[in-house]
Amino acid sequence: MTTSHPIISLQNVGKIFRTDEIETHALSEIQFDIKEGEFISIAGPSGCGKSTLLSILGLLDVPTVGSYRINGESTEDLDLDQRALLRCKSIGFVFQAFNLIGDLSVFENVELPLTYRNDLSREARKRKVETALEKVGMAHRQRHFRGQLSGGQQQRVAVARALVCEPTLLLADEPTGNLDSKNGEAVIQLLNELNEQGTTICMVTHDTRYADLADRVIQLFDGKMVDEQIPMHPMAANQ
């Protein structure tokens, strides 16, 4: 489902954390593109910089060096508000810990990103939320609260929330990390289906079973890209 058009472009990106005495190079010389409709995985051991990279991709953090472009536009000069708006419209997040807000119902959790856009009527928001919930098979639980859902269900709702703005890029940070294998597989299956429907996905995982399901796997080690491979897709191999 990929095209040749890169929507994400990282050029020599580095991230340095400084404290009084120590300078830590969390990322250095990261350079890759993500094309529209692509499903890539970022893999590597704990502490290799996966989450930092995802934060930069998600505009939650800024690189210390290098350039990061989304749809060809540089992100370096964006202020906090512009970054928030771009995040709201172009990027969806799925977290390991689901991160649903306990005080809000399923519907309200999914609706939340839309409320930050100020460009949709209540009716339009409702339609989009219902569509997103239907995509993840959670439309029937929209009045429920976090505490009434299983882990797998919570993650489905989190995916719906990430999708509701129809983002250019869906970022998933260890989406199966808090799930048992059955629910983990279901979530990966859901991400695959979304990718097949055209959603660009970037997933951080340390589970090679799931990493290898992507179109491309970027291996990180000590903050550097050490490998980039196109896995032998099991389904493709079978075909």
Added chain:
Amino acid sequence: MERLFEDIRFGFRSLRANPTFSFIAILTLAMGIGVTTAMFTLVNSVLLKPLPFVDAHELVYVTLENKKTGELSGRTDISFVERIEKLDSPLQELAYYAYNQVTLGKGDIQTPYTVLITSQNFLSMHGVKPIIGRWYEAKDLNTQSVVISYNMWQKEFAGDPNILSRVIKLDNRDYNVLGVMPLNYSSTGFTSIEVWKPINKLDRPVQIVGRLKTGLSTEQAKQQSMAIERIVDEILGEKDSVWEIKYTTVLESIVGNSKQSLYLLLAAVLAVFLIAVLNVANLTFAQYTNRVQEFAVRVSVGASRGRLLRQLITESALFCLIGGLAGLLLAAWSLEWIRELMGSRLPRLHEISLDQTAVLAALALISISALTTALIPAYSLVNPNKLTDAIKQAGQKMTGDKNSQKVRRFMVSSEVGIAVVLLVCAGLLIRSYINLADQDTGFNTQNIVTGHVWLPDNFKPQPNRHSYWLDLVETIKNQPEVIAVAASSTMPMGMTGIDYPVNYSYQGAPVVPRGEEPTASVRSITADYFSLLEVPILAGREFDYRDTANGPKVVVINDYLAKTIWPNEVAIGKTLTLPKWMGGDHRIVGVVGNVKHRGLRAVPLPEFFLPVTQHNYPGMSLLVKTNSNANVATIKSMMLKTSIEKQATAPMILLETMQDLTEGSIVGERLILIVLSVFAGVALLLASIGVYGISDNMVSQRTSEIGIRMAIGARPALIRRWIVWNASKPVIIGAVVGVLMAFIFGQFLASVLYGVKIFDPITFAAVPLVLVFVGIIATWLPARRATRIHPQQALHYE
């Protein structure tokens, strides 16, 4: 006991581990407990504690009250007392007293002191024995004997143990000292009395004090007095039943005027205490929320809920105790401050001390604080279901359930509501005070220095008394920087002098029953009195050289009296008939504007003025108009020196500027305003801390939620608005409820307000707006902090 020590040890460790919380909680409680203890001590010492006399509850003031008008009679002289004490009455004993002034002579120096001239049984009836010597008795009546105060003994005689064998000079006469009263002894509620002297003759009214028969209340005494009331009318020569006897306990009489103000301030300070406790409970809530995981672990290893509660109460008791002890120090300091602030304006001030009752009150406040600050949050958080959840979510931060949030928001709303009530009350008092200060006195108060002179009983000026006053006026007038001088029997804006109502009549006056005659206040004045004060002369003239002692009797009346008697006629030339002892018929020669004689709050009353040449008193107030650049201290010194030169035993006292006197007439209102404003300020500060606490805690509790919101596109401004709005909601609710409460509680202020409606729209609109504004500022800092949280950090926050 061992477990208790363990809890205390752990409590200290918790306090050390959370220094910010500990500091704020202890400071807040110190303020709350301190001011409450101080105000309770004040109320207890002034209003509740029995007076330091033997069987003080039996001591009553006996007054004659006009049945129709409620006015008190000024005809209670010594002969009256002597006659009624022979009657069968509900009193065991009767005594009387009057105020006077003496000068104590030491070499060339004469120092004025206030003396209480009393019946020979006055001191023995009160039952407080001198620390040296004895009370005076009947046998001392015609001897030159006095009892002196502890203060005079120390100050003037350096505590001489042989004082009883010394002869002291009072008004230039030799006196024996019979005894020295104990430190701070006061028979009138104030400690300004330094000398007690027995008398059995006095040509002016006296105050009557009696001891009720054992077991009788004032009401029962009143019922038993009907028979003697008839005889009272006979004694006073009344044909009709005009007077009734009124018994007022000495305590009520001394402190009655202060009661409303003190209870008002006590209510205000209890409100401050409530805010302080709610505030600390709120802070403790935040602390406990952060410790739910710890509580869960304790329960999981076998701690019962009761055991956990005991530990939390012990921890709370620790910081409440530290706060309470600091509060006691603050209370001691506050009482000193109140003593200085009130001066002699509050009775029994010398009796105020941090006594056993005050310490017990502080301990009670500490206990209430400890239980409240521990149990409110513990009730909400320390329950088995919640702790089980905490165990399940081990490793994750508890976000605080909705009920806990509701309780905390309710507490903040309550704090804000109470603060609104206090601020509205303070606001109303400020507006009232401004109105009072803006009142037109009816005369010019600028560049006038005043003083008062009492002529001693044994001084008979020659050729007569009015010549003495005129001579004193003339001498001062000739001094440098002096523009004009006048004298009056009563000082405008002051409480000094002779001021009493006098019956009057006039041609064509309607016939009224005895006791319902119209009255007006009398002032004896010198010429130039009105021009010096710039009181407008509306018709006729003021007194001058024509108004001699033997000339036609003349009177000047004020506009109020003129309009009361002759609303549509010219008063000049008409006759005002005064009692015979005051000279009978007087021709009205002038009508002058009304003045607020008894202070800025006073309303104009009917008044008439007599020339000092035709009617005067042994005490007169001097008014000295000076150049605008004259040095007030120099003028005061000159006035004192001149008076002493004229008569050494009649030094001028109470030297003050008219401006100070005028401002002093509303000093009571100002003091209440200051104290209540301090309380309202503390309430505002505490409520702000409470609002800050809840918004700060909201940010801490919702750090990960803030991260999620930011991750899915919330802009920083939106996050700030969200935090501010959520934290401001309880403020707005509290402000609205507070305004409603202020409508109810404002009624209690009605009698102390001047020119302000209880429902003053400006105050009622401004106060909640200010509080909401302060509330928003208090939420702003945590809200700003929230937007500075790094989303990545927030998302991994545990």
